[in-house]
Amino acid sequence: MSIEQRIVELGLVLPHVSEPQGNYVNCVRTGNLLYVSGKGPVTGFPEVPKGKLGREYNVEQGYAFAREAGLDILAAVKSAVGSLDNVSRVVKLQGFINTTETFEQHPKVLDGCSDLMAEVFGEKGLHARSVFGAMSVRGNLPIIIDSIFEIAD
Numbered sequence: 001m002s003i004e005q006r007i008v009e010l011g012l013v014l015p016h017v018s019e020p021q022g023n024y025v026n027c028v029r030t031g032n033l034l035y036v037s038g039k040g041p042v043t044g045f046p047e048v049p050k051g052k053l054g055r056e057y058n059v060e061q062g063y064a065f066a067r068e069a070g071l072d073i074l075a076a077v078k079s080a081v082g083s084l085d086n087v088s089r090v091v092k093l094q095g096f097i098n099t100t101e102t103f104e105q106h107p108k109v110l111d112g113c114s115d116l117m118a119e120v121f122g123e124k125g126l127h128a129r130s131v132f133g134a135m136s137v138r139g140n141l142p143i144i145i146d147s148i149f150e151i152a153d
Helices: 003-009 059-081 106-125
Strands: 027-030 033-039 087-098 128-134 143-151
Touching: 003 106, 027 059, 033 059, 059 087, 059 106, 059 143, 087 106, 106 128, 106 143
Parallel strands: 087 128
Antiparallel strands: 027 033, 033 143, 087 143
């Protein structure tokens, strides 16, 4: 089954890829690696969420935000390479979570995006990752995730 078919089977709908919020592009390809700029949960909710995990939002909400950011990542990848069937592997996710000083559940939040990649790509979706708490992120979003994908020739 193709990745595009799997997305339909999973009932997922990719959003229109979000636009860069500064002087940069959504994706840069060098060789067979595609670097995707940081994406946040800017679609899929009645209002763009703003605030910190551990204050305005809990872990379950953070998981949903990370999953939604993952859909925006997939939309950016598809826009850059034409089809998600061209992805050979999800290489790395890096999450920046807007948190209070005492928040400690960073991995559980980023699992929202990691789980999505595994659902969509299967074994090719297993990846390395890093997750950090941040005092603030662009637009006061609760999470920003950047990523690296390997693209087939």
